Amino acid sequence: MESSSHLSLTRRALVAAAAATAGATTPEGADAQPASAGNSSTDAGTPAMTSVSLRVNGELRSLELDTRTTLLDALREHLQLTGSKKGCDHGQCGACTVMVDGRRVYSCLTLAVMHEGDEVTTIEGLGQPETLHPMQAAFVKHDGYQCGYCTPGQICASVAMLEEIKAGVPSHVTADLMASPQLTAEEIRERMSGNICRCGAYSNIVEAITEVAGRQA
Amino acid sequence: MRPFTYERARTPAEAAAAAARNPGAKFIAGGTNLLDLMKLQIEVPSHLIDVNGLGLDRIEATPEGGLRIGALVRNTDLATDERVRRDYGVLSRALLAGATGQLRNKATTAGNLLQRTRCPYFYDTNMACNKRQPGSGCSAIGGITRHHAVIGASEACIATHPSDMAVAMRALDAVVETVRPDGTARQIPMAEFHRLPGETPHIETALERGEFIAAVTLPPPLGGQQFYRKVRDRASYAFALVSVAAVVQRDGTGRVALGGVAHKPWRVEAAEGELTRGAKPAMAAILGGARPTHENAFKLTLAERALASVLADAKG
Ligand SMILES: Cc1cc2nc3c(=O)[nH]c(=O)nc-3n(C[C@H](O)[C@H](O)[C@H](O)COP(=O)(O)OP(=O)(O)OC[C@H]3O[C@@H](n4cnc5c(N)ncnc54)[C@H](O)[C@@H]3O)c2cc1C
Ligand code: SF4
Ligand code: FES
Ligand code: FES
Numbered sequence: 398m399e400s401s402s403h404l405s406l407t408r409r410a411l412v413a414a415a416a417a418t419a420g421a422t423t424p425e426g427a428d429a430q431p432a433s434a435g436n437s438s439t440d441a442g443t444p445a446m447t448s449v450s451l452r453v454n455g456e457l458r459s460l461e462l463d464t465r466t467t468l469l470d471a472l473r474e475h476l477q478l479t480g481s482k483k484g485c486d487h488g489q490c491g492a493c494t495v496m497v498d499g500r501r502v503y504s505c506l507t508l509a510v511m512h513e514g515d516e517v518t519t520i521e522g523l524g525q526p527e528t529l530h531p532m533q534a535a536f537v538k539h540d541g542y543q544c545g546y547c548t549p550g551q552i553c554a555s556v557a558m559l560e561e562i563k564a565g566v567p568s569h570v571t572a573d574l575m576a577s578p579q580l581t582a583e584e585i586r587e588r589m590s591g592n593i594c595r596c597g598a599y600s601n602i603v604e605a606i607t608e609v610a611g612r613q614a
Numbered sequence: 615m616r617p618f619t620y621e622r623a624r625t626p627a628e629a630a631a632a633a634a635r636n637p638g639a640k641f642i643a644g645g646t647n648l649l650d651l652m653k654l655q656i657e658v659p660s661h662l663i664d665v666n667g668l669g670l671d672r673i674e675a676t677p678e679g680g681l682r683i684g685a686l687v688r689n690t691d692l693a694t695d696e697r698v699r700r701d702y703g704v705l706s707r708a709l710l711a712g713a714t715g716q717l718r719n720k721a722t723t724a725g726n727l728l729q730r731t732r733c734p735y736f737y738d739t740n741m742a743c744n745k746r747q748p749g750s751g752c753s754a755i756g757g758i759t760r761h762h763a764v765i766g767a768s769e770a771c772i773a774t775h776p777s778d779m780a781v782a783m784r785a786l787d788a789v790v791e792t793v794r795p796d797g798t799a800r801q802i803p804m805a806e807f808h809r810l811p812g813e814t815p816h817i818e819t820a821l822e823r824g825e826f827i828a829a830v831t832l833p834p835p836l837g838g839q840q841f842y843r844k845v846r847d848r849a850s851y852a853f854a855l856v857s858v859a860a861v862v863q864r865d866g867t868g869r870v871a872l873g874g875v876a877h878k879p880w881r882v883e884a885a886e887g888e889l890t891r892g893a894k895p896a897m898a899a900i901l902g903g904a905r906p907t908h909e910n911a912f913k914l915t916l917a918e919r920a921l922a923s924v925l926a927d928a929k930g
Contacts, residue, residue, distance in 0.1 A: 444617045464620045464662070467649070487650050488717060500690075500719045506646045507720065510620055511664055558715060566694045569710045569850065574699040590850035591714025 449510045453478070454522030462509055469493045471509035472519060480520035480549045484593070491592030494550035495519050501557035503591075520549035523556065531612065532556050535605035543596035551592045555606045558588045559613060580610050615652050622664045626793045626828045629665050633824035634795030636661040641826065643686060644720035646713075647729040656739065656746055670828060673697070679834035682791075685724035685827045689779065690715070692723060701835035704859050707842035708782035714851050724827035727780055727790070727807070728819065731773040731877075732853050733762065744770045745815040752815075761855070764906040764913050766876040771815030772907075775808055775878050776853050782842055784879035785859040785871040789831045795824040801831075808878030815877070838863040841924045844873070845916055856913050858920045862928035866890040870900060870921065875913055893922035 450459045453476060460475055469486075472478045472495070484492030486505045493505040496518040524530035532552050535541070542548040562578050570587045571578050578584060585606050586599075594602065623629035633639045638660030642648055651657040670684035673695050681697060692698060693709035713721065735741040735753035742751035754762055754772050762772040783804050790802045802820050809818060821827075841860045846852040857873035868889050871881040885899030897918040904914060 442617060445619045447620055464618055465615045486653065488646055491714070491716065494716055501716050502720050503646070503716045506644075506649050506717075508620075508642075508645060508649065508662075511642070511645065511666060554716065561690075561715065564694075566690060567699065567706065567710060568715075569707075571710075574703055574706055587850055588715055591716045 447510050449513050451509070451512055452514070452516045454518060460509065464508065464510055466509045467505050468495070468497075468507050468509045468512060468517070469504035472504060472517070478519050478521050481553075482546055482549060484546070484550075489593075490547070490550075491554060492547050492550040494554045494592065496553055496557050499557065499560065501554050518553070520553055523552065530556070532605070532609050535609045536602070539601045539605040539608065540598070541602040541605040542594075542598050547592060547594045547596075551589070551594065551602055554589060554592050555602075555609075558585075559606070559610055561588070562610075580607075582607065585610075615649075616655060616658045616660070618659055619661045620664065621661070622667050624667065626665075626668060626670070626826050627797050629663055629668065630793045630795045630797065630824055630826040632663050633826070636663075639663055639824075641665050643722040643725040644688070644717075645725075646717050646720050647725060651730065654737065654739065656737065665826070676831060681832045683723050683830045683832070685829055686722050689713070689718035689721040689723070689726060692779075693718070702782075702786060702832060703840035704785055704842050704861060705779065705782040705832075707840070708778040708844075708857075708859060711842055711844040711854075711857070712778035723779075723830055726777055727783075727827070727830070728821075729777055730818070732776045733773040734758070736773065745773060745811075745818075748814070748816050759907040759909045761853070761874075762907065762910055763876050764910055765880060765901055765904040766810045766878070767905070768811045768813065768815070770813055771811035771877070773811065773815065773877060774874055775818075775876070777879075778842070778844060778854060778857060778873060780804070780808065781857055781871050781873035781879040782859045783830065783832075784881050785861060785869050786832055786836070788833075790827055791829040791831060792821065793826045793828050794822060799828070804879070805881070811877045818877075836861050836869075838868060839928050841927065843920045843924050845920055856916045856920055858917065858924055860921070860924045860928075862889070862925065866928075868928075870896070872900065872917055875901070875904075875917065889925070893918050893925055897921050 444463045446461055447464050448461050458476060469481055469483060472481050481495055481504055482492035484490035488503045488506040493503050494501050495504045498516050524533045532555055536552060565577055567574050567578055568584055568587050570583050582603055585603050623632055640659035640662060642662045642664050648657055670686040672684050673687055674682045676682050689709045693706045699706045733754055736743050736746050741753040744752050752771055763774050788804045790807050793799050806820055838861045844854045844857040846854055854874040859871045860868060862868040869886055871879050873879060882900045888896040888899045901914055
C-alpha cells in the first residue's frame with residue numbers, strides 16, 4: 398500500500414502553510430514549526446501536505462493543507478469562516494462545535510484530512526443576519542449570551558441536540574432507557590453540558606432552546 | 615503538534631500491516647484523545663493511519679446470543695442501540711455518563727478502551743512521569759493524589775484508567791477481538807486487556823505493537839437489574855472519582871466492577887459472593903488490600919456508599 402498516495406509537497410504550498418500556521422498559533426505554539434522547503438514529506442520534522450475536499454455550508458471547498466490542520470483551523474484560517482471559535486483547543490469548552498454530516502462534534506479535536514467528502518455546517522451555514530435560523534433568533538430574543546464567544550458553538554450544539562432527542566438518543570438523566578427521551582429542562586441542561594459559557598448565560602440559553610423545541614414539537 | 619504523514623487504511627489487516635511497517639505510526643479513530651495528546655506533544659507519531667473507513671461501524675448479533683460491536687462504532691450509537699439499551703443497560707449508562715454529546719458522537723469503541731490516563735502530571739510535560747517518559751520518576755507520589763488509584767498501584771505509577779465504558783465491559787465479561795501485524799486474529803478477555811502499572815506503567819494493555827482492535831464482543835445478556843453509578847466533582851462533563859458498574863439479580867447475587875480506583879477497571883470475582891450480605895462486606899472484599907493516600911482514602915467510603923445506593927435501588 399502506498400502511504401504517500403494522498404500526499405504531495407510543493408514549495409508554494411509549504412510557504413502558504415507556513416504563513417497560515419503563523420497566524421493560527423495555538424496556545425502552546427505547537428503548530429508553529431517552520432517549514433523548510435526541499436526536504437521530502439517523509440523526513441521527520443517536515444510538514445506533510447495533503448489535499449482535502451469538504452462540502453462546507455453546501456459549497457464544495459478544496460484545500461491543500463498541512464496534515465496537522467484541525468477542522469477548526471481549516472474553517473477559520475483557510476476558509477475565513479471565523480464564526481466557529483477556539484476556546485480551549487482541547488475538547489473542553491464547546492466553542493468550536495460544528496455539525497459534520499448532521500452530527501455535532503468539536504472541530505478542534507478532529508483533523509480536516511479525516512473529513513474528505515463530508516458535509517460540514519457551521520454557524521454561518523445555519524443562518525445569516527438577514528435570515529436568522531430560529532435558534533439564532535431565539536438566542537437573541539432570550540438574551541442567551543453576554544460576550545457572545547460561546548454562542549456559535551451553543552447554537553450549533555443545540556440545533557443538533559434537538560435532532561438527537563428526536564432520533565431517540567438517551568442521556569445520562571433519561572430515567573427509562575426504553576422510553577422516548579423527554580424535552581425537559583433537565584434533559585436540555587445535561588445534553589448541553591459540553592458547551593461552557595464563561596458569562597453564565599445558561600438559564601437564558603435553556604429558555605431559548607425550550608422555545609424552539611416547543612415550536613418544533 | 616509534530617508533523618506527520620497520513621494514510622487511510624482499507625482493511626483491518628492492511629491497518630495492522632501499515633503499523634508494523636512504520637515504527638512511529640499510530641491509528642487514529644475519533645481522534646478525541648490522540649489529537650489532544652499530540653497537541654501537547656505527549657504523543658508524537660510520525661505517521662497516522664486513519665481507520666475510520668474500514669466499515670467496522672456495525673453492531674451484529676453473534677450466534678451465541680451476544681453482540682459483536684465494531685471497533686469504530688461511535689459511543690453515541692452504542693449507547694442508543696436498542697439491544698444495548700434493553701439487554702446491556704449498564705453499558706448504555708456508562709457511555710452516557712462519560713464525556714459530552716459532541717465527544718460521544720466522535721469517540722469510538724476501540725479508542726475509548728485505549729484512552730490514556732488523566733493524571734495531571736502525565737499531562738504536564740515539565741514534570742517527571744514514568745508513564746510518559748519511562749524511568750523519569752512519578753510526580754504524583756508525594757504530590758496531589760485526590761484522583762489517583764487506591765488499589766493495584768505500584769512504586770512506579772499510581773494513575774487510574776479514565777474510561778467509563780471499560781468498567782461496564784469488565785462487568786459484562788466482554789472480549790476484545792484483534793488483528794496482529796502478521797494478520798492473525800486473537801481474542802483478549804477484558805479481565806486481561808488492561809494491565810496494572812507494575813514496573814512498566816507505559817505498557818497499558820495486552821496489545822502488541824501495531825495490533826489492531828477489530829471488535830468487542832459481549833456474551834449473551836445476563837438479565838437482572840443493571841446500574842452504572844458515577845460519582846464526580848460536577849454533575850456532568852467530569853471524570854469519575856469513583857464509579858460502580860453492577861448487575862444485580864433478583865436473589866441479590868450479582869457482579870460489580872469499579873472505575874476511578876485503579877489502573878484498570880477493578881473487579882474481584884471472588885468477592886462477589888459477599889454481595890448478598892450487603893455493601894459493607896462486599897466492598898471490604900473488593901477493595902481488600904487497598905493502599906490509599908491520605909488525600910484519596912475517601913474513595914473507599916465513597917465506593918461502599920455508591921454500592922449501597924445501587925443495592926438499595928435494586929431492592930426497589
Ligand atoms: C474533555 C473530555 C472529557 C472526557 N470525559 C470522559 C469521561 O467522563 N469518561 C470517559 O470514559 N471518557 C471521557 N473522555 C475521553 C473520551 O471518551 C475518549 O477521548 C474517547 O473515547 C477516545 O476515542 P477515540 O475514538 O476518539 O480515540 P482516538 O483518540 O482516535 O484514539 C485513542 C487511542 O486508541 C488507538 N486506537 C484507536 N482505534 C484503534 C483500533 N481500532 N485499534 C487499535 N488502536 C486504536 C489510537 O492509536 C490512540 O492511541 C473525555 C474526553 C475529553 C476530551
Ligand atoms: S501516577 Fe503514573 S501517570 Fe501520574 S505521574 Fe506518576 S507515573 Fe505518571
Ligand atoms: S475549542 Fe474545541 S472544545 Fe474548546
Ligand atoms: S456569552 Fe460569554 S461565554 Fe457565553
